Amino acid sequence: xxxxLAPVAVNTAPVRHKRPIVETRLDALFNTESISAxxxxxxxxxxxSDLSAGYFVAEQAFGNLVPQIRPWRDWLSNxxxxxxxxxxxxxxxxxxxxxxxxxxxxxxxxxxxxxxxGRLVGLNGWYLHGIIMNREGRQxxxxxxxxxxxxxxxxxxxxxxxxxxxxxxxxxxxFLHNRININVGRIALTHTxxxxxxxxxxxxxxxxxxxxxxxxxxxxxxKTSWGGTVRFRPTRDLTLRTGIYKIGPKAQDNTGWAWGxxxxxxxxxxxxxxxxxxxxxxxxxxxxxxxxxxxxxxxxDLIGTVPAAYAAIIHAHKEKPRDTFYVEADQMVYxxxxxxxxxxxxxxxxxxxxxxxxxNFADEFYFGASLLGLIPHRPFDRFxxxxxxxxxxxxxxxxxxxxxxAGLALGPYITGPxxxxxxxxxxxxxxxxxGLVMTPEFEYVMRPGExxxxxxxxxxGLKVIANL
Numbered sequence: 001x002x003x004x005l006a007p008v009a010v011n012t013a014p015v016r017h018k019r020p021i022v023e024t025r026l027d028a029l030f031n032t033e034s035i036s037a038x039x040x041x042x043x044x045x046x047x048x049s050d051l052s053a054g055y056f057v058a059e060q061a062f063g064n065l066v067p068q069i070r071p072w073r074d075w076l077s078n079x080x081x082x083x084x085x086x087x088x089x090x091x092x093x094x095x096x097x098x099x100x101x102x103x104x105x106x107x108x109x110x111x112x113x114x115x116x117x118g119r120l121v122g123l124n125g126w127y128l129h130g131i132i133m134n135r136e137g138r139q140x141x142x143x144x145x146x147x148x149x150x151x152x153x154x155x156x157x158x159x160x161x162x163x164x165x166x167x168x169x170x171x172x173x174x175f176l177h178n179r180i181n182i183n184v185g186r187i188a189l190t191h192t193x194x195x196x197x198x199x200x201x202x203x204x205x206x207x208x209x210x211x212x213x214x215x216x217x218x219x220x221x222x223k224t225s226w227g228g229t230v231r232f233r234p235t236r237d238l239t240l241r242t243g244i245y246k247i248g249p250k251a252q253d254n255t256g257w258a259w260g261x262x263x264x265x266x267x268x269x270x271x272x273x274x275x276x277x278x279x280x281x282x283x284x285x286x287x288x289x290x291x292x293x294x295x296x297x298x299x300x301d302l303i304g305t306v307p308a309a310y311a312a313i314i315h316a317h318k319e320k321p322r323d324t325f326y327v328e329a330d331q332m333v334y335x336x337x338x339x340x341x342x343x344x345x346x347x348x349x350x351x352x353x354x355x356x357x358x359x360n361f362a363d364e365f366y367f368g369a370s371l372l373g374l375i376p377h378r379p380f381d382r383f384x385x386x387x388x389x390x391x392x393x394x395x396x397x398x399x400x401x402x403x404x405x406a407g408l409a410l411g412p413y414i415t416g417p418x419x420x421x422x423x424x425x426x427x428x429x430x431x432x433x434x435g436l437v438m439t440p441e442f443e444y445v446m447r448p449g450e451x452x453x454x455x456x457x458x459x460x461g462l463k464v465i466a467n468l
Contacts, residue, residue, distance in 0.1 A: 027178045028233040036237040036277040063434025064467045080119030084112045085468040090153045091461050094144035098448055098457030102144040106137025106155040131167040135222060145445055146454040148413055150390055152443060154206045165222045166256035184228035190220045192229050193270045194291055198330050198348050198370045201384050204425050211352040211364035216250050217268040217295030223250045242271040247297050266297030285341045286331040293324040299358035303399035307406035317357055326352040336373045345371035356393050363391040382429040389422045392450050418450035439463040
């Protein structure tokens with residue numbers, strides 16, 4: 001994930017030493033640029049201050065609520081162990097439309113750890129990352145809105161109760177003088193691919209758009225996958241990452257500890273290229289991503305059971321693998337309060353396409369803005385607004401229409417043939433004090449359940465992020 005808000009104090013670069021993860025700074029294989037050479041020169045200093053590895057929004061409250069233990073933390077860090085203890089709570093209430101009025105609460109309590117294996121056991125340049133978390137609560141979309149496909153809060157205890165879940169556990173190493181970086185172990189793919197600093201300021205898009213997170217081939221917390229990613233920069237403004245991961249059902253292993261009980265259905269081979277240019281005299285940064293993933297797992301045709309009246313003329317397709325394509329972009333449009341890459345307002349947009357006949361979400365597109373310092377004397381507050389549209393699988397819709405016309409039940413919680421839905425989300429992030437961020441939230445859900453049966457729903461709530 002990524003920083004949800006700007007820092008709470010003026011500085012010229014993002015705070016790095018607060019985060020218990022290694023910066024994946026990469027030096028270019030070739031000391032040149034691609035088409036960015038036509039835009040600006042000598043922009044490496046700004047690029048090096050980018051939050052290129054800042055995908056963990058829960059660790060980004062910019063400081064600690066208990067600074068008195070800083071000497072103890074530094075003592076441990078100097079000996080090879082760093083950590084963050086973070087709380088994220090999200091309460092959302094449906095105040096109009098949907099199924100019923102009511103509120104649900106979810107939380108994420110996690111310990112993020114970094115072991116410097118060079119200092120600890122002499123393996124210089126090797127680092128071990130680990131995250132243990134507790135996630136509990138209920139999903140407001142399920143209980144009060146009637147939306148079971150798009151998650152309306154970022155955090156949700158999808159795997160049921162577990163006191164402590166093991167999430168990330170992987171080693172990292174850079175080679176060839178920081179020109180190649182590898183991660184190997186148990187990793188959530190959506191913290192490496194199709195994510196961004198800005199997406200994770202929105203509940204419905206973090207850690208990646210829903211059409212990426214929903215398929216089993218793209219693991220998302222608390223589910224992680226065995227595998228690894230390699231990153232390198234062909235030129236200073238291009239980053240390429242690719243990897244290979246084992247795929248299994250998301251519902252398996254609700255704690256992350258029972259590795260032997262997980263079954264394997266196939267492998268996922270994602271690849272993503274990112275172009276990072278700077279525009280204009282103020283060197284406004286942009287991030288433009290093109291990605292693809294191939295999941296070899298066999299997935300059935302979503303047409304489902306064909307009624308007997310149509311069985312002679314309509315047949316389900318054979319099982320087949322899933323492909324995912326995505327394009328994501330964000331571009332700073334003004335700069336405020338610093339030269340680092342979160343010091344300003346951004347426009348952002350994206351499009352995701354999955355193999356339509358076997359993916360619940362055939363398509364998704366979104367566009368929005370994340371704007372810094374709109375209110376005078378509140379320079380580091382961040383306002384965000386986003387519209388996202390979700391298109392369901394045409395085979396899913398077709399199968400449901402066939403069963404409805406035959407007088408058959410469509411299944412629990414389904415009110416009609418599901419076609420599409422949309423969500424308008426807005427937030428206002430307030431850095432209260434170092435280590436504490438509070439974010440009032442608003443969501444307007446159009447066509448809950450991807451039908452027109454349930455009234456549009458209006459939700460309000462609050463997200464709190466605290467670094468202890």
